[in-house]
Amino acid sequence: MSIMEGTGVSISFGGLKAVSDVKFNVEEGEILGLIGPNGAGKSTFFNLLSGALTMDSGTVYFCGKKISGLKPNQICHLGLGRTFQAAKNFPGMVVYQNVMMGALFGKKGRSAAEAAKITDEVLDFVGLTELKDKNVTDIPLSAQKQLEVARALATRPKLLLLDEVMAGLNPTEVEDAMKLITRIRDSGITVIMIEHVMRAIMTICDRIIVLHHGAKIAEGTPDEISTSRTVIEIYLGES
Amino acid sequence: MSKTNDRGGARIKQQIIPIVIVAVLFGLSFLTRTGSALRPSYYVVLFVSILNYIVLAVSWNIFSGPSGYISLSTAAFFGLGIYVSALLGEKLPVPLLMIVAGVISFAIAAIIGVITLRLRGVYFTIFTFGLVLLLQYFILWYEVKFNNLRGRTVMAVPYNTVFICLLILAGIVLIAAYYVKRSRFGMALTGIGECEDAAAHIGVNTTMVKVIAFAATSFAIGASGAAKATTMIYIDPPIAFNVMMSFMPVLMVIFGGAGSFLGPIIGAIVFTLLQEQLTTKWPKWYMIIFGVVMIISIVFLPKGLVGSFGEMVGKRKKLLLIAATAVFMVVGFIFTKLLAAAGTNIGGLVFPLLFGIIGFVIFANVLKRGKEAA
Ligand SMILES: Nc1ncnc2c1ncn2[C@@H]1O[C@H](COP(=O)(O)OP(=O)(O)OP(=O)(O)O)[C@@H](O)[C@H]1O
Numbered sequence: 001m002s003i004m005e006g007t008g009v010s011i012s013f014g015g016l017k018a019v020s021d022v023k024f025n026v027e028e029g030e031i032l033g034l035i036g037p038n039g040a041g042k043s044t045f046f047n048l049l050s051g052a053l054t055m056d057s058g059t060v061y062f063c064g065k066k067i068s069g070l071k072p073n074q075i076c077h078l079g080l081g082r083t084f085q086a087a088k089n090f091p092g093m094v095v096y097q098n099v100m101m102g103a104l105f106g107k108k109g110r111s112a113a114e115a116a117k118i119t120d121e122v123l124d125f126v127g128l129t130e131l132k133d134k135n136v137t138d139i140p141l142s143a144q145k146q147l148e149v150a151r152a153l154a155t156r157p158k159l160l161l162l163d164e165v166m167a168g169l170n171p172t173e174v175e176d177a178m179k180l181i182t183r184i185r186d187s188g189i190t191v192i193m194i195e196h197v198m199r200a201i202m203t204i205c206d207r208i209i210v211l212h213h214g215a216k217i218a219e220g221t222p223d224e225i226s227t228s229r230t231v232i233e234i235y236l237g238e239s
Numbered sequence: 240m241s242k243t244n245d246r247g248g249a250r251i252k253q254q255i256i257p258i259v260i261v262a263v264l265f266g267l268s269f270l271t272r273t274g275s276a277l278r279p280s281y282y283v284v285l286f287v288s289i290l291n292y293i294v295l296a297v298s299w300n301i302f303s304g305p306s307g308y309i310s311l312s313t314a315a316f317f318g319l320g321i322y323v324s325a326l327l328g329e330k331l332p333v334p335l336l337m338i339v340a341g342v343i344s345f346a347i348a349a350i351i352g353v354i355t356l357r358l359r360g361v362y363f364t365i366f367t368f369g370l371v372l373l374l375q376y377f378i379l380w381y382e383v384k385f386n387n388l389r390g391r392t393v394m395a396v397p398y399n400t401v402f403i404c405l406l407i408l409a410g411i412v413l414i415a416a417y418y419v420k421r422s423r424f425g426m427a428l429t430g431i432g433e434c435e436d437a438a439a440h441i442g443v444n445t446t447m448v449k450v451i452a453f454a455a456t457s458f459a460i461g462a463s464g465a466a467k468a469t470t471m472i473y474i475d476p477p478i479a480f481n482v483m484m485s486f487m488p489v490l491m492v493i494f495g496g497a498g499s500f501l502g503p504i505i506g507a508i509v510f511t512l513l514q515e516q517l518t519t520k521w522p523k524w525y526m527i528i529f530g531v532v533m534i535i536s537i538v539f540l541p542k543g544l545v546g547s548f549g550e551m552v553g554k555r556k557k558l559l560l561i562a563a564t565a566v567f568m569v570v571g572f573i574f575t576k577l578l579a580a581a582g583t584n585i586g587g588l589v590f591p592l593l594f595g596i597i598g599f600v601i602f603a604n605v606l607k608r609g610k611e612a613a
């Protein structure tokens with residue numbers, strides 16, 4: 001069953017078609033990879049799904065509801081969580097409070113006690129409990145990436161958009177991030193992840209979509225994508 | 240264990256501060272007995288100014304402090320309040336004037352907010368400042384063209400009445416400030432200030448939070464203008480929409496300390512005392528002294544009085560800082576007496592305050608450096 005479907009999703013910046021006529025669907029419970037060269041429009045695509053940007057044309061349905069045109073907070077309340085490529089956090093708050101913000105505002109009518117319980121669970125789940133009283137500026141990059149994920153998880157999403165949570169991590173940390181994403185999926189949350197770390201994408205994704213110059217140029221299982229001529233040409237052509 | 244104790248303690252403290260606020264304001268209300276309706280005491284007159292500025296500074300800080308949306312519209316809503324009293328002062332009692340002014344300010348702020356709070360950073364600030372000038376010139380044009388007059392007289396109300404009305408308004412604003420800071424709404428405002436995108440994507444309705452906070456605090460500012468107007472006798476658009484009323488609350492908050500509850504209150508009290516005495520006795524020096532104090536405080540006390548005080552590590556340093564400030568203030572008193580003996584009479588508190596500020600600045604920086612060296 002699809003949890004999200006979209007057709008004709010497009011946006012231009014001036015003359016640049018950043019995302020152009022993308023048709024896609026996301027199956028409930030899968031990890032969907034989103035790859036493509038730098039500037040392909042991947043982050044812009046996430047911004048359209050999460051409501052940060054308004055699409056020029058196209059429609060997106062999430063759990064049967066039309067979300068194109070809604071504001072980020074409304075889309076969040078319907079169950080979509082996201083992280084940002086360049087980590088965005090609340091620098092005046094400690095790690096715990098950052099996650100607490102997600103828990104407090106992620107659903108309407110959630111009590112403070114409930115939010116505190118969710119915060120503890122999520123911190124434990126991503127492995128940040130030991131750093132919970134630290135300033136966000138004092139924690140290492142890998143922890144900042146985990147914090148991005150934790151804050152999104154604290155809203156209790158059905159679908160989670162991860163934008164390059166492995167960028168800048170060392171191989172051990174990438175390994176941990178892969179395990180974390182798999183555990184997120186196993187806990188019942190559907191995941192779309194943007195990633196340049198091919199090993200991670202090929203290992204944990206059920207399906208992959210390839211964007212190039214804003215357009216979807218390929219879609220398939222990791223095996224299909226890694227043997228696709230067009231994809232190889234684009235990646236080899238770029239490097 | 241300790242965690243639950245902390246929470247219990249916090250809960251008790253949560254009730255204590257509002258009770259203290261009410262008790263202090265109730266105590267102040269007895270000041271009306273020091274004068275009569277026709278001859279108000281000096282303290283009542285002074286406190287009308289102090290309370291007015293407390294309302295403006297604390298209201299400004301409820302919205303702009305955490306959200307980072309620096310509003311310069313205070314003079315606009317204050318001026319609207321003044322005009323409500325000028326137009327309706329003969330028909331309505333002060334509390335009703337305040338409510339009418341508050342409602343009008345709320346409505347206009349809500350409309351302005353919906354339009355402009357999408358603007359980020361300096362654009363919002365400039366727009367709010369433009370609003371002051373727009374209202375000033377529009378009303379001037381309207382009055383001259385349609386009513387053939389430039390200014391208006393405002394129905395005078397006994398100071399004691401205005402004082403009590405502002406006392407109640409200040410009480411409401413202070414208690415609101417206290418609870419908002421600790422509420423979910425306050426956390427949303429802080430989240431908006433620290434990272435608006437992150438806040439929006441975890442479910443904060445950023446537009447609504449901003450508009451409500453901006454409009455509600457504008458209500459208080461308009462109400463304060465309506466009350467203060469009844470002591471002003473004559474007003475015209477440049478007086479009512481005096482741009483200084485937009486800057487003063489911001490400066491008071493910066494001086495006192497934006498992050499704290501007491502900061503804006505202390506800033507409002509100190510600046511009002513300086514202003515009241517300097518404008519009557521040293522009008523030419525007023526803005527210069529004021530500017531110097533601001534520059535010193537921004538350079539040497541970037542977190543404001545209360546913020547710098549909070550940076551002192553340990554009770555000993557805190558006490559030392561208070562003692563040093565007190566000594567400097569006493570020296571200021573003696574200096575005032577000496578000047579008076581020499582024939583120059585400068586109002587009671589100007590030098591104690593200025594000396595106190597100098598003492599605080601010096602010791603706060605020395606004591607802080609001591610910490611870094613250790
Ligand atoms: N708000 C914006 N205004 C104008 N142009 C934009 C905006 N956001 C993105 N772009 C442009 O759209 C194109 C796609 O950008 P996007 O960030 O989506 O790429 P990406 O696939 O995420 O790349 P990367 O892998 O480097 O993160 C780029 O050319 C970018 O410069």
Ligand SMILES: [Mg+2]
Nearest residue numbers: 042043044085
């Ligand atoms: Mg990107």
